[in-house]
Amino acid sequence: MQDVVLAQEGFRLTASLTVPKGTTAAVIGPSGAGKSTLVSAIAGFFPPVSGRILWEGIDIGGLPPGKRPLTVLFQDQNLFPHLTVAQNLGLGLSPRLKLTATDHDRIEAALARVGLLGLGARRPAELSGGQASRAALARALLRARPMLLLDEPFAALGPGLKAEMLDLVAEVAGETGATVLMVTHDPSDARRIAPLTLLVADGVAHPPVPTGALLDDPPPALAAYLGH
Numbered sequence: 001m002q003d004v005v006l007a008q009e010g011f012r013l014t015a016s017l018t019v020p021k022g023t024t025a026a027v028i029g030p031s032g033a034g035k036s037t038l039v040s041a042i043a044g045f046f047p048p049v050s051g052r053i054l055w056e057g058i059d060i061g062g063l064p065p066g067k068r069p070l071t072v073l074f075q076d077q078n079l080f081p082h083l084t085v086a087q088n089l090g091l092g093l094s095p096r097l098k099l100t101a102t103d104h105d106r107i108e109a110a111l112a113r114v115g116l117l118g119l120g121a122r123r124p125a126e127l128s129g130g131q132a133s134r135a136a137l138a139r140a141l142l143r144a145r146p147m148l149l150l151d152e153p154f155a156a157l158g159p160g161l162k163a164e165m166l167d168l169v170a171e172v173a174g175e176t177g178a179t180v181l182m183v184t185h186d187p188s189d190a191r192r193i194a195p196l197t198l199l200v201a202d203g204v205a206h207p208p209v210p211t212g213a214l215l216d217d218p219p220p221a222l223a224a225y226l227g228h
């Protein structure tokens with residue numbers, strides 16, 4: 001992000017930073033600091049006032065969300081309620097759901113990977129919150145875009161399940177070489193899978209720094225947020 005300025009009423013955030021390709025970076029900072037806004041801007045849902053957003057040196061700022069080289073996972077509203085779970089996953093492969101036999105096999109494999117084998121025929125309303133999160137993650141995995149943006153998609157899960165999902169993200173990101181940006185309120189999420197962390201506080205999205213060092217010796221804005 002080059003000299004990016006994001007603003008809405010009473011709120012302004014600047015970002016000049018680079019996330020190294022293929023790494024996982026956590027995004028942490030106080031509530032209302034602008035973490036979700038930052039992710040929305042990268043995903044193309046929130047236009048910056050100024051500045052450029054580049055992927056591999058190419059300005060993606062003019063592209064609509066669906067054309068950007070990324071998948072974004074939010075806490076809610078990831079699944080279409082009128083489609084089955086399998087069809088929702090299918091959207092990760094073909095936006096018009098023109099699916100081949102191979103596609104169906106891949107969908108089954110993705111469901112198995114997130115522990116949802118046999119639930120493909122259900123509608124999202126017939127899943128628990130945790131199962132819905134896993135289905136959304138499975139679709140993101142099938143989409144296999146170079147960048148994965150996570151805006152607390154696992155916040156509603158219990159600690160064990162959340163850890164499992166994080167590990168799955170790390171595993172798949174490792175396999176595919178994806179660059180991951182993960183908004184979280186839980187420093188242990190960052191320690192678990194993100195070598196780098198990007199602090200959003202006081203109107204600035206700071207460049208990513210090594211997670212352990214940042215959390216062990218936090219600057220004042222982060223220390224206050226962490227309750228140190």
Ligand SMILES: Nc1ncnc2c1ncn2[C@@H]1O[C@H](COP(=O)(O)OP(=O)(O)OP(=O)(O)O)[C@@H](O)[C@H]1O
Nearest residue numbers: 008009010011029030031032033034035036037038
């Ligand atoms: N639709 C909106 N209209 C006006 N202001 C908004 C809107 N959405 C968010 N804001 C404001 O923008 C700022 C950044 O919000 P954002 O959701 O990005 O913060 P956040 O760091 O993700 O917070 P949290 O950790 O609580 O989710 C906040 O001051 C918020 O009040």
